[in-house]
Amino acid sequence: MSKIAENHSKKTVELFLDDEKAPVTILVVDDSRVVRTYLQSHLQKEGYQVIEAKNGKEAIELLSDDIGIILLDLWMPEMDGMSCLRYIRENFPDIPTIMLTVSNEVSNAVEAMKYGAFDYVTKPFNPSELLALVQQAIRTRIQARRLRRMEDELLKAREHEITIASRIQQTLLLGGRPKNLKGMKIGDLTIASKKIDGDFYDFFMVNDTCLDVIVGDVMGKGIPAALMGAAAKQHFMGALFRMARVSEAEELPSPEEIVSEVHEEMIGRMNELETFFTLCYARFDTARKLVSYVDCGHMRTIHYHSDTGTCTLLQGVDMPLGFPGQKGFKQVLVPFTDGDLFFFYSDGLTEAKNPKCEFYGEKRLTDFVRGHAFLEPQDLCRAAWKDIVEFSQTESFSDDFTCVAVKIEIPEPEERYNQEWKLEVPSDLGELGRVRSLIRDMCKGLGSNLVDDEKIKMIQIVATEIMTNIIKHAYQGKPGETIAIEGKTSRDEIILYFYDWGIEFDFASAPKPVFDGSREDGFGLHIIAHTADYVRYSRDSSGKNCACVTFFLQRRE
Amino acid sequence: MKLLTENIDGIVVISSLPKVLDASNAMEFKEGVFKIIEQSSQAVFDMSAVQFIDSAGCGSLITTLRRLKEAGGTLKLCDVPKQVRSVLELVRMHKIIDIYNTREEALRSFTVEH
Numbered sequence: 001m002s003k004i005a006e007n008h009s010k011k012t013v014e015l016f017l018d019d020e021k022a023p024v025t026i027l028v029v030d031d032s033r034v035v036r037t038y039l040q041s042h043l044q045k046e047g048y049q050v051i052e053a054k055n056g057k058e059a060i061e062l063l064s065d066d067i068g069i070i071l072l073d074l075w076m077p078e079m080d081g082m083s084c085l086r087y088i089r090e091n092f093p094d095i096p097t098i099m100l101t102v103s104n105e106v107s108n109a110v111e112a113m114k115y116g117a118f119d120y121v122t123k124p125f126n127p128s129e130l131l132a133l134v135q136q137a138i139r140t141r142i143q144a145r146r147l148r149r150m151e152d153e154l155l156k157a158r159e160h161e162i163t164i165a166s167r168i169q170q171t172l173l174l175g176g177r178p179k180n181l182k183g184m185k186i187g188d189l190t191i192a193s194k195k196i197d198g199d200f201y202d203f204f205m206v207n208d209t210c211l212d213v214i215v216g217d218v219m220g221k222g223i224p225a226a227l228m229g230a231a232a233k234q235h236f237m238g239a240l241f242r243m244a245r246v247s248e249a250e251e252l253p254s255p256e257e258i259v260s261e262v263h264e265e266m267i268g269r270m271n272e273l274e275t276f277f278t279l280c281y282a283r284f285d286t287a288r289k290l291v292s293y294v295d296c297g298h299m300r301t302i303h304y305h306s307d308t309g310t311c312t313l314l315q316g317v318d319m320p321l322g323f324p325g326q327k328g329f330k331q332v333l334v335p336f337t338d339g340d341l342f343f344f345y346s347d348g349l350t351e352a353k354n355p356k357c358e359f360y361g362e363k364r365l366t367d368f369v370r371g372h373a374f375l376e377p378q379d380l381c382r383a384a385w386k387d388i389v390e391f392s393q394t395e396s397f398s399d400d401f402t403c404v405a406v407k408i409e410i411p412e413p414e415e416r417y418n419q420e421w422k423l424e425v426p427s428d429l430g431e432l433g434r435v436r437s438l439i440r441d442m443c444k445g446l447g448s449n450l451v452d453d454e455k456i457k458m459i460q461i462v463a464t465e466i467m468t469n470i471i472k473h474a475y476q477g478k479p480g481e482t483i484a485i486e487g488k489t490s491r492d493e494i495i496l497y498f499y500d501w502g503i504e505f506d507f508a509s510a511p512k513p514v515f516d517g518s519r520e521d522g523f524g525l526h527i528i529a530h531t532a533d534y535v536r537y538s539r540d541s542s543g544k545n546c547a548c549v550t551f552f553l554q555r556r557e
Numbered sequence: 558m559k560l561l562t563e564n565i566d567g568i569v570v571i572s573s574l575p576k577v578l579d580a581s582n583a584m585e586f587k588e589g590v591f592k593i594i595e596q597s598s599q600a601v602f603d604m605s606a607v608q609f610i611d612s613a614g615c616g617s618l619i620t621t622l623r624r625l626k627e628a629g630g631t632l633k634l635c636d637v638p639k640q641v642r643s644v645l646e647l648v649r650m651h652k653i654i655d656i657y658n659t660r661e662e663a664l665r666s667f668t669v670e671h
Contacts, residue, residue, distance in 0.1 A: 429581035436609070457609065457640045464611045468580040517623065517653040520616030527612055530647055 024068035024138055025049040029059040029084065030100060031076040035123070039071060042127055043134070056084030063092055069118070069137040070097040074108055082112060089116040094144045096137040165223050166192060178205045183286040183409050186213075187377030189385055190402040191348075197400035198225025198277070199346045202233050204240060206252055209287035212240070215298065215344040215404055218277040219322075228275055232321075235262045236281075255281045256331040259294045263321050263329070276322025280314075280344060284336075284406060291342065294331045296320050299345055302366050304373040306339030306410075311370045313362070314342075338410040341377070343369045348399035349384065352392045360391050377405035414491065419445055421487035427475040427500075435467055435485060436460040442487050442494065450491070450553045458531050459494065459551055465524040466498050466547050474502030474545060491553070493533075498547040504539050505547070558582065558589045568667055569593055570660065572603040578614030587617045591624065598630025601663045605636040610644050622654055631655075635663040 026048050028039050040050045048068075053059035056079030059072070070088065074081035081099060088097055096118035101109040109120035118137050121130050177186045190199055198218030206212050214236055218225040239261040243253035253261075259281050270276060280301055282293035293301070295316025303312045318329050336342075345365065352360040365384070372383055381403050389395050423438050425431040439460050443451040451459075467483065475481045484499040511522035528535060534550035561573035571593065575582060594600055600621070607614075622632040635657040637645065645651055657663040 429579075432579055432581050433577065454640055454643075458643075460609065461611055461644060464579055468611070468613060472580075513648065515649040515652070517619055517650075520619040520623075521612075523612035523615055523648045527644070527647055 023047055023049050024141075025051060025066060026134065027051050027053065027059060027062060027067050027070045029053045029056065029070065029076070029081070030073040031055055032073075035073070035100070038125070039130075042130070046131060048134075055079055056081065056087075059084055060087055063088065063095075065092065065094075067092075067095055068141050069134065070095055071100055071134075072097050072117075073100045074105060074112065075101075082108075082115070085112055085115055085117055094141065094148065096140050098133060098137055162223065165226065176203075178203050178211065181205070181211065182208065183411065184211060184284060185377050185407045185409055187379070187381040187405040187407075188403070189378075189381035190400070191385070191397070192400050197402070198222075198229055199348070199400040199402035200226075200229030200233055201344070201402065201404050202236070204237070206240070206244070206283070209285055210252065211284045211286075211406075212255070213282045213284065213344065213404060213406060214279065215282075215346075215402070216277050216279040217298065217346045217400070217402075219275050224275075228273075228277065232262070232266070232277060232279075235265055239265070254331060255283050255292055255294045256329045259296065259318075259321070259329045263326060267322065267324065267326075270322035271324060276320045278320045280316075282342070282344075282406075284342075284408075286408070289337065289408075290333055290335050292331045292333050294318060294329050296329070299347055299350065300362065302343040302345075302369045303334065303336070304341040304343070304369055305337070306341070306373070307337055309370070311366050313366070336408055338408055340408045341369070341373045341380075342406045343380070343384075343403065344405075345384075345403040346400055348397055348401040349388060349403060351399055352388045352397050352401075354392050360388050364391070377407045380405045417446060417450075417489060417491040419489050421485075421489075423485045425483050425485070426479065427471045427481040427483055427502075428479050429468065429471055431483075432464050432467055435463050438485065438487065439463055439496075442489055446489055446491075446494075446553070451494070455551070459496075462528050462531050462549055463496060463498075465528050466496075466549070469505070469524055470498060470500045470502065470545075470547070474500045474505065476503070493553055494551045496549050500545045501543055502545065504545060505537050507537075558585050560589045560593060562593050564597065565664060566667075567597055568599040568601060568664060569597045570601045570603060570664075572606075572660075574602060574604060574607050576606060577609045578607055578617065579609065579611040580613035583613035583617045586614075587620055590617070590621050594621070594625060594628075598625050598628035599667060600625055600630070601633050601635060601660065603636050603660055604634050604638065604641060607638065607641050610641050612648065615645065615648050615650060618650065618654065633657060633663045633666065635660045 026043055028036055028050055030036050031054055036052045040052065043050050051062055053062055055076045072081050072084060085097055085099070088095060099109045099112045099117045099120035101120055101122055103122045106122065112120065118140065119133055121133060177188060186203065188201065190197070198220055199216070200218070201213070201215045204212040214233070216229060216232060218228040218232070236258065239258050240253065243257065243261060259279070278298040279296040280293060280298040282291055282301070284291050293314060293316065295314065296318040297320040300313035300315045303314055305312070314332070314334060316330065316332055319326050350360055350362050350365055368384060368387055369380070372380055375383060384403060385401065419442070421438060421442050423435070425434060440456055443456045443459065470483055471477065481500070481502065486497040488495045510525055511519070513522040513526040528549065532549040533552045536548045538546045558575060559573065560571050563570045563572065571590065575586065578586060618632070625632050633655045636659060637656055642656070655666065657666065
């Protein structure tokens with residue numbers, strides 16, 4: 001390759017900022033038309049695009065990211081070179097700026113370089129020196145641009161990673177609320193400040209009456225904190241399982257034993273990683289109506305007392321997990337009554353700030369919980385979030401936002417369900433409506449959760465069929481005879497007894513149903529057998545017949 | 558028992574069935590229906606008013622169907638409330654009586670067949 005050709009190819013590389021863009025644009029800023037024309041002709045000859053400005057003000061209007069480099073005169077009317085340079089450095093720091101100066105003002109040019117000018121040239125210009133400097137500036141510009149692009153890509157990749165991690169956390173790491181809780185209701189809400197957080201919580205139904213709730217907050221944010229939280233949860237689950245098995249006794253490992261065990265397991269690694277987490281481990285025992293908890297520097301749990309309508313704050317005595325020198329953990333026992341509520345939360349709630357830089361604070365939160373304890377736990381969590389958003393006037397908090405509410409349910413008195421009903425009617429088909437009304441009244445008392453309209457209709461049909469059989473067959477259509485009906489309801493079932501003193505019911509002689517449309521009777525027994533859950537016929541020694549039908553109720557949540 | 562009827566192109570439509578169709582009124586219902594179907598062998602019962610039916614009520618429908626078939630016609634039901642329908646299905650009547658969602662569908666089915 002000849003020297004000229006080599007020179008040329010080298011130049012073309014540096015003519016373009018990006019692969020597919022027009023040649024590099026150079027902004028020339030000088031109040032002298034002669035200087036501008038001189039520079040323009042030299043630069044254009046080399047293949048650059050040139051745009052001109054007479055002073056700093058004009059230059060600022062022309063500025064954009066598409067400009068490759070700037071040649072800037074120091075002395076100009078209407079905003080001089082120094083002020084213009086300052087503006088460029090602030091708004092377009094990637095665009096190299098070469099100062100143009102006269103030889104007796106070099107000290108000013110040096111001053112300009114302190115402010116971030118790329119270099120300076122003195123007038124009158126040496127064309128080859130100027131071009132060399134321009135090329136060097138353009139190379140710098142291209143590299144800066146590449147770097148910026150790589151940074152952007154890196155940022156995008158990182159954001160993508162965090163999104164995936166956040167999804168994993170939301171779906172796998174945060175504890176799912178246990179189903180079939182007896183006597184308790186749970187609400188939870190977590191919103192991460194950087195999409196993924198160091199707050200963690202989990203629920204373990206350790207036996208029929210005990211629910212363990214773990215709420216923790218790992219120092220720091222982002223993926224490392226979330227991983228630490230996940231690791232902590234795994235350790236707790238492992239410890240709980242292992243200790244429950246080893247003990248083999250009926251007795252469960254206590255919260256303090258579990259926390260000690262986990263601390264023992266994790267302390268070495270945590271010291272290496274220089275991290276720690278605050279924690280509250282609480283066991284709700286609905287049989288003993290007692291919560292036993294270990295608090296390791298976590299936010300003070302709010303305990304709302306339903307009987308007095310007041311709140312107390314639960315605070316333990318232990319340091320966060322991961323602090324060296326910690327020996328043994330102490331659990332605290334607190335009794336609760338039906339209707340009480342416990343509100344666990346991270347510092348993201350109390351440390352949310354309003355525009356005046358005031359904290360939301362523990363008192364405000366406690367007042368809010370007291371005023372809204374009537375809500376369902378899940379609704380309470382959402383309401384607390386709304387209140388804090390309203391207070392801070394933003395939805396993006398600087399810290400992770402996590403809260404868990406546990407409400408002790410007020411058991412409904414069994415008497416409401418355990419009722420007995422009695423009715424006597426004459427053997428007359430005209431009484432069927434009255435019997436159906438009785439059944440409707442019985443079912444209404446149980447509530448539509450236990451018996452819906454459809455179920456009521458089916459029970460009514462069975463009663464109608466039994467009544468009809470008694471009137472038509474036991475009493476042979478004879479009016480004025482007595483039929484006694486008794487009903488018993490409970491949470492689990494409805495039982496109906498129909499008594500008569502007529503002819504004994506004989507299964508063998510009852511017609512079997514025919515479904516081809518050739519017969520119109522015989523369906524009654526079929527309906528009874530396929531609608532009631534249990535049917536029993538009997539006759540006592542005094543000649544009293546009894547048809548007893550049972551309907552099981554399944555509670556629907 | 559008052560039964561409102563319409564005659565649409567030779568098909569009898571009974572639209573005012575009693576709310577309750579059980580052993581206490583099945584006989585009376587049958588007698589009323591039999592009188593009406595003397596004029597036509599094709600009938601549609603609009604069941605929308607029926608809230609409760611028992612085996613005797615089902616029986617009265619089957620007897621009606623048998624009568625109409627003997628006279629060369631048939632019985633169709635329309636607009637059957639869900640809970641009534643589940644009783645009809647319990648005694649498998651949906652297999653022997655055609656059930657339509659609307660009166661129009663039931664009426665149209667006659668013209669398709671003929």
